[in-house]
Amino acid sequence: MDxxxxxxxxxxPARPVVIAGPCSAETEEQVLxxxxxxxxxxxxxxxxxxxxxxxxxxxFEGIGTAALDWxxxxxxxxxxYVTTEVANREHVSEALEAGIDILWLGARTTVNxxxxxxIADALRGVDVPVLVKNPINPDxxxxxGAIERIYGAGLRRIAAIHRGFSSYDRRTYRNPPMWHIxxxxxxxxxxxxxxxxxxxxxxxxxxIASLSQQAMxxxxxxxxxxxxxxxxxxxxxxxxxxxxxxxxxLLRRLIIRSANRPSQRLLELRYRMDQIDEGILDLLARxxxxxxxxxxxxxxxxxxxxxxxxxxxxxxxxxxxxVTLDLDPEFVRKMMKDIHEESIRRQMxxxxx
Ligand code: PEP
Ligand code: MN
Numbered sequence: 001m002d003x004x005x006x007x008x009x010x011x012x013p014a015r016p017v018v019i020a021g022p023c024s025a026e027t028e029e030q031v032l033x034x035x036x037x038x039x040x041x042x043x044x045x046x047x048x049x050x051x052x053x054x055x056x057x058x059x060f061e062g063i064g065t066a067a068l069d070w071x072x073x074x075x076x077x078x079x080x081y082v083t084t085e086v087a088n089r090e091h092v093s094e095a096l097e098a099g100i101d102i103l104w105l106g107a108r109t110t111v112n113x114x115x116x117x118x119i120a121d122a123l124r125g126v127d128v129p130v131l132v133k134n135p136i137n138p139d140x141x142x143x144x145g146a147i148e149r150i151y152g153a154g155l156r157r158i159a160a161i162h163r164g165f166s167s168y169d170r171r172t173y174r175n176p177p178m179w180h181i182x183x184x185x186x187x188x189x190x191x192x193x194x195x196x197x198x199x200x201x202x203x204x205x206x207x208i209a210s211l212s213q214q215a216m217x218x219x220x221x222x223x224x225x226x227x228x229x230x231x232x233x234x235x236x237x238x239x240x241x242x243x244x245x246x247x248x249x250l251l252r253r254l255i256i257r258s259a260n261r262p263s264q265r266l267l268e269l270r271y272r273m274d275q276i277d278e279g280i281l282d283l284l285a286r287x288x289x290x291x292x293x294x295x296x297x298x299x300x301x302x303x304x305x306x307x308x309x310x311x312x313x314x315x316x317x318x319x320x321x322x323v324t325l326d327l328d329p330e331f332v333r334k335m336m337k338d339i340h341e342e343s344i345r346r347q348m349x350x351x352x353x
Contacts, residue, residue, distance in 0.1 A: 017222035174203020295350030
């Protein structure tokens, strides 16, 4: 693809290019307070959803057109560029008329070729940067297809945003990152700038910093981070928004590695392994929660914690099962003993309470 830079005048072309701002524009005060704070911390591009795609009706679906005026004020007062999500041709024309500098397609739009084509047609002849989020389902071709539709309408300043993929199990991530998909996108379209949106991947504040670091290590060009002056009061995505102060802290601690770039293959293998490790820890944490419940039960019925027959049974059953999975039975016995020991320790804690 013959793409042009999405870097607007005044933005340093260094990694990461940062886009920050609230999930949604809620009130003029909230938008401006957050914008002033992020601008004072050096952020050059401000995000805010004006039209919000919500899973169920009845929730806050965005302020709509009126909020575009607030974004205009953000531009005038802070000098930041502003970006918002567009999901149909009316959004495109209103956003362009309001002078929105960068448009983005949300995950629920990218998934729908009719909607993407409608937006592409509305953008024909316009030169505005467009960021295309991945579709909610893990379908790389659909993501590339959306990028091609925008490109086919003559737009050249295009970038991708990786925001993770929907999953039924939301315990570890709200939208698991499945890093191999954006890695493959980079292989297919090497000159396409790529942003990572750790907020929608994580779904909670605590994981945003580590996801941002992973994105940097995978050579992403930028980050889109949901930032709110008062995250706890946010009208949408409250648990995943961070304060401007936390954003600054996160950005200061990011390590940008560039020399001796490991090969794509090595990166992919490492990241798949890291994901499995996180999965193992997640399962272990759930097992320990069950131990606590077991402790409560034993306490209530005056049962002893350690029942040696049960203990030997667990170890041997796992060792045998491990063999069917090509795991060394000695390794499995050792690991299960450690896990069991920790489980006993937790049950004792429960008994002592
Ligand atoms: C958003 O950026 O607030 C949003 C709605 O994201 P996504 O399309 O990734 O769900
Ligand atoms: Mn959001």
